[in-house]
Amino acid sequence: MQSLERRQAVIVLDFGSQVSRLITRRVRECHVYSELVPPDTTYAELQKRTDLDIKGFIFSGGPSSVYDKDAPSCDPAIMDSGLPILGICYGMQLLAQHFGGHVAPAQGRREYGPATIEVVPEAAQNPDVYRIFEGIHPSPVQTEHLDTVSQMPRLPVWMSHGDSVDKLPEGFQVLACTESNPVAAIAHPAGMVGLQFHPEVTHTPQGKDIIRNFLYRICGCSESWTSSAVIDEAVESIRKQVGKERVLCALSGGVDSAVAALLVHRAVGDQLTCVFVDTGCMRAGEREQVVETFSNHLHIPLIAVDASERFLNRLDGVVDPEQKRKLIGEEFIRVFEEQATKLAEEQGPIPYLVQGTLYPDVIESTSHDTASTATKIKTHHNVGGLPEKMSFKLVEPLRMLFKDEVREIGQELGLPEEWVWRHPFPGPGLAIRVIGAVDKLKLDILRAADKIVIDEIKRAGVYRDLGQAFAVLTPIQSVGVMGDGRTYAYVVAVRAVTTSDFMTADWARLSPELLARISNRLVNEIAEVNRVVYDITSKPPATIEWE
Template sequence: MHSLERRQAIIVLDFGSQYSRLITRRIRECRVYSELVPANTTLAQLKQKSHLDIKGFVLSGGPSSVYDEGAPICDPEILHSGLPILGICYGMHLLALQLNGHVAPASGSREYGPATIEVSAEAANDPQIFRIFEGIKVSPEQTEHLDQVPQWSLRLPVWMSHGDSVDVLPEGFKVLACTESNPMAVIAHPRGLVGFQFHPEVAHTPQGKEMLYNFLFRICECEPGWTSSSVIDETVALIREQVGSERVICALSGGVDSAVAALLIHRAIGDQLICVFVDTGCMRAGEREQVVDTFASHFHIPLVVVDARQRFLSRLANVVDPEQKRKIIGEEFIRVFEQEASKLEEEHGPIPFLAQGTLYPDVIESTSHDTASTARRIKTHHNVGGLPEEMVFKLVEPLRTLFKDEVREVGLVLGLPEEWVWRHPFPGPGLAIRIIGAVDEGKLETLRAADKIVVEEIRNAGVYRELGQAFAVLTPLQSVGVMGDFRTYANVLAVRAVTTGDFMTADWARLSPNLLARISNRVVNEVPGVNRVVYDITSKPPATIEWE
């Protein structure tokens, strides 16, 4: 780390908001690196991140009231660090309360949903506190009634979600904006402290990204240096520093994440890398052939293919619980790699490192309450929480701080074929967690055939790139049907398609009825054992994208 240039960063303290990850994403979209940390992280702990040049902080929203017993607070040293701070919703309340202002609990000014803030003309004449709104244009409809309220210079639509409200300002703060029911919707201090009662990170605040831009560049004085090229250069340097002259084996799954991880590591250490593709028997149609062709033929990276189908299927026999499936698959992956490394050591010498395509959302969703004061573990990702406690490898995870779209950008720069870069994500446990209930070879063949049809028809309809994920799920339900005048009693197949920007939230895709009809018709006619197709219309939250 000491040989690397320090990276400018904005630290987001997570107080439990459903939008905390989105704040991090929005900052990175402005080409500034942002890191999400637990609410109880101290300034002293952050200073140990010697590779980061911290330029400011964001205090996220959260479900608590600042007056709740055990409500999370911010390390006072952060508030008095002299660095800019943006408090959002609960974060604004903390900022005010901990700096000796006052918050009115569950006051009459509670607001949920759309609102309009009116920015003070007096505030506009104070350049030190007005920087957060500088350069933001007002649309004609927003100026329609300004002649009736001349004391205000801007009217901006925002998204609110709060019960408590600030009612007494801390010393040195001024009010920048109000709403009809909240006289302190935006507050600011000349030294770069800003409080928003609304959420600038959501799409329902149209000019929210411009406000975040102003915080980053006009208040924190960041530089837009978080680019694909900078990510590649820094990651390559980190890999070289971690690995040295040792060898690494990389788990290839067929997805973009492991592929980009392999390309980054190969750029860093060349032939010290050996890629291993494990055929678990839970792969999609044509997966094995595509991996071999791309890596062995296109990139000329050493590749070992391990046929472990029977091994995985025997371990998964009669296992119904999805968490147990993930843990079994995670452990078997490691054991297979340990065995393969042992074989390869005879030819190449010791191989102490295992590389994985772990992403930032994987890490966040697998975080337990023990490691983050406000995060809750949603599910175990097989390559994060599913790893066995005892293993001989040290992990190399070059994508651990990246979101999916950032990985794709890096992949394109590295020369990964577009078809692979834009391939929909595929979970590490594969089709095993798209079969609800116990997994066996017959169910896998059924699901593999149905999933191939779903993807083919979506590609043929020209909407594949518009979707975040699209796949089939084999349910344990059976239903009565009629085929050729005969009664059938066969499986129900679910189709899942979602749109998403960051995979932290997702909405179900409004596929055309004609497309759904083609998928259904082909599946029931071409896939034995399926006589009914249903479409999943649940968003994330409350559901996850995968069914298990």
């Protein structure tokens, strides 16, 4: 196992691309640890990270032009560190400019969307610069596009740029071109590579192979970021943080908090007590399932608290979704503090609180000026929604993990498969799936609707194919006809998406037969519903949740 003190890492500098975090995710899929950091992070700051053995850097894309007066840059010491650097889109242009090249508006070479790059034959003859493309060939469907003269591969890629490198820096060589752009990829024998296209997105089929070449062939990384290594490191870190103190875990019923609880339990055993709070905004059968799994199956101490009335009182008349999230986050903490006080009377103080915060939560909850040039999307109740004053110190063992990594760890820790593959459920629960003001009747309607949606999706055998699926109770009421009478009832929206990372998502193409069954059951079994609509918006421009 790789030591916690010196974990191999490739650092991603975020220059504002909305898919910057995908780079980090792709690196981790290659079993190499990666973090996304602001572009103004200094090399000296990173060298102080005694837990990281930095093997290289990746510069993300971004919306700026490198020649603009206020264009983001990075610490020159990173450029001159001697460590390998992969520049993507804006990152490539920044790399070229720093080392004496020139970047200008594309002059007819703007490229947005699918494109095809052709590897330059001279580059393929220089193994010191060709390492990024070594062993990469067109996918089977692209084989017919090989150049019959040069026999150099033409690879489908995804472009999104209006500027281009029109003068190479000294020592760099062109690796690939497109029909409209003679400089689509560049490299230097010292391990610096620039790609005008985006290898991190799925629209570049060989993109992951290209990133893997950078990690293994250029940075010299090993496949050390594995589930077992993550578990060992997390356990060691938790023990170091908590010591002999007692811990409460905020157990929501989702895979994130469940895996966090299992990690902490492995680290400190009976020092942990889990608390499940029924906010009145939970899914049907949630409380019963949590109690059965944790108390009877995993044998982890659990307290179930019915706080539904107090949560609904706090939410009374609240319409703004950000206010809902913050109120729920604060009330969660207050409930835990009360439980800790009761337990402290019997067992002594409990200073620590476990939460299932994930890396995307942290990224999306972070403002522009503190962690990323990407825009803040929304506040997650277990990150930005915490009150400023609380008695707990937080334990967040999943804070630097993506959802797929959490699921792998859950499987290794013995979490039941039904839990591992459960669709994500927001911390504020159904409160943010009732659009507008929340009350018990609306929650009951939505609870019943959500159960029908999930039951039918499971019955159709497509639950595991979807990243997330749920019902939304809209504030709209519409006219309908049922039997011989006129109705005026709620409109329910059904949302189902496919995604590999929850940072981007596409609406799921559910069969018309499945949608018909869902709609039929919703309007027949829930008297307050007479119309069903299906959300066909991707992320972006929408988010997965409606609020």
